[in-house]
Amino acid sequence: MLATNGRLKLALQRSGRLTDESVQLLRSCGLAFEHSRQSLSSPCSNFDLDILAIRDDDIPEFVQDGVAHLGIVGQNILSEKQARTRALLPLGFGYCRLMVSVPERSRIRSVRDLAGLRIGTTYPATLRAFLKKQKVAAKIVKLSGSVELSPALNVADAICDIVSTGSTARMNGLRPLLTVMESQAVLVAHPQSLSDKRSGQLIERLLIRVRAVLEARGKRYLMMNAPADALPKLQKVIPSLKSPTVVPLAVSGMVAVHSVVAEDVFWDVMERLKAAGATDIVVVPIETIVR
Ligand code: AMP
Numbered sequence: 001m002l003a004t005n006g007r008l009k010l011a012l013q014r015s016g017r018l019t020d021e022s023v024q025l026l027r028s029c030g031l032a033f034e035h036s037r038q039s040l041s042s043p044c045s046n047f048d049l050d051i052l053a054i055r056d057d058d059i060p061e062f063v064q065d066g067v068a069h070l071g072i073v074g075q076n077i078l079s080e081k082q083a084r085t086r087a088l089l090p091l092g093f094g095y096c097r098l099m100v101s102v103p104e105r106s107r108i109r110s111v112r113d114l115a116g117l118r119i120g121t122t123y124p125a126t127l128r129a130f131l132k133k134q135k136v137a138a139k140i141v142k143l144s145g146s147v148e149l150s151p152a153l154n155v156a157d158a159i160c161d162i163v164s165t166g167s168t169a170r171m172n173g174l175r176p177l178l179t180v181m182e183s184q185a186v187l188v189a190h191p192q193s194l195s196d197k198r199s200g201q202l203i204e205r206l207l208i209r210v211r212a213v214l215e216a217r218g219k220r221y222l223m224m225n226a227p228a229d230a231l232p233k234l235q236k237v238i239p240s241l242k243s244p245t246v247v248p249l250a251v252s253g254m255v256a257v258h259s260v261v262a263e264d265v266f267w268d269v270m271e272r273l274k275a276a277g278a279t280d281i282v283v284v285p286i287e288t289i290v291r
Contacts, residue, residue: 001240005116007049007195008049008070008203009050010051010072011053011056011062011063011067011068011071011072012036012059012071013056013072013255014053014055014056015037017094018073018074018093018094018185019096019100021052022095025210027212027270028288029206029212030046030061031044031046031047032045032046033051035053037053039053039099040053040054043187046204049206052068056077059188060077060078060082061081061083063188064084064085064190066190066192066193069203070188070190070195071189072185073185074184075184076095076126079125079129079183082175083190086188086191088188088203089186092185094165094184095164095183096164096181096183097164097181098123098160098161098183099160099163099178100159100160101159101169101175101177103151103172104173110177111177111178114136114138114157115138115155116157118139118155119156120143120147120150120160121143121147122144123180124163126160126180127160129131129198132184138158143209145151147257148168148169152172154286163176176289187210212288216287216288217261219261220285221283221284222238222258222260222283223256224280225278225279225284226276226277227253227277229253230277231246233276233277234273234276234277234278235259236276237269238261244258244259245258245259260286261265268284
């Protein structure tokens with residue numbers, strides 16, 4: 001299932017919150033392509049892949065219909081469009097939550113209190129499924145934007161909208177009540193393009209790269225020198241040093257030790273390694289980890 005030119009097509013958001021990180025991720029995978037907001041399709045010069053830049057609302061349908069083999073889109077859009085696509089990988093960016101918020105002074109305290117009320121949203125399908133699961137009958141008011149203004153305009157009693165910090169809701173006198181869904185960007189595929197030999201192979205090659213880039217995110221490569229007899233102590237500090245790379249140094253009794261550490265614990269680990277006898281600690285970024 002490949003387009004006539006035998007190339008894979010991947011759809012990403014043309015211009016918006018997910019665009020830069022989507023492009024960055026693909027470039028980190030070694031894909032060379034021009035990205036301009038003006039062009040709909042950009043060919044990769046070193047992989048049989050064309051990048052389609054389209055509205056994110058259209059991505060689920062494009063992938064469902066096989067116009068694109070792959071897409072990068074928020075789970076929130078995927079859920080709302082209810083398109084038949086196969087989710088391959090969460091991508092670790094574009095985090096947000098779809099939340100129900102209510103006017104600050106309202107008496108609504110729980111999902112039950114929404115029964116019989118009007119909820120304004122641009123996510124009617126996702127909200128409907130959520131309310132059904134909660135067995136709450138509320139009226140869904142479909143809006144196409146400016147959702148947070150709807151309670152003040154008396155169009156709705158509550159809203160269901162995307163929130164990342166909650167500051168927009170607060171600025172509009174709203175209080176977050178509950179989370180309908182958590183979301184991040186995901187890589188999705190047209191199901192048939194996975195089983196097709198040629199497109200399936202190309203997707204598999206691309207997936208190996210994407211996984212390797214994601215695996216390396218938030219990790220650092222750590223090198224240090226230490227007296228050979230300090231090794232047991234160093235291993236206690238970094239559990240991943242079960243099988244560390246240990247290289248003898250020219251100075252007898254000294255070794256170089258290499259390992260990978262998570263970025264968020266690095267400073268803490270470094271202090272403890274120093275206390276355990278490590279010196280000359282060097283930390284370098286990692287671009288990819290292929291397992
Ligand atoms: P945009 O249309 O450019 O605002 O991009 C919207 C997409 O970015 C959403 O569908 C979400 O998947 C994601 N996103 C991440 N954080 C937020 C946020 N604070 N508000 C809206 N969308 C967000």
